Amino acid sequence: MLTIKCSKCKNKLFKYKKIGKGKVLRCWRSKITRVYDTTVEDNHLKCGNCGNVIGEVNNKKIDMNSSSFTYSGTKIEK
Ligand SMILES: [Zn+2]
Secondary structure (H helix, E strand, C coil): CEEEEECCCCCEEEEECCECCCCCCEEEHHHEEEECCEEEECCEEEECCCCCEEEEECCCEEEECCCCEEEEECCECC
C-alpha cells in the first residue's frame, strides 16, 4: 500500500493499492482505499491543505502530476 503525500506541504492525501513495480502515473479510483485530505474542483484533485493540484480526475482514474506528490510504502508484486 502506498501513502500519497503532497510534495509542497507533505500533507497526507490518500492511500493507494498500487499493483506492479511501475511508476505512479495514474491512480484508479477503485484502488484508493482511504482518503485523508483532498478536494476536487473543476476535475482537478487538490491537496486539502495548500491547494496544490495533484492530478486530473477522469471517469475511473486520476492522471497524476508526477511533480505534485511523493509517496511512501510498498507496491504489491504482480
Ligand atoms: Zn499540500
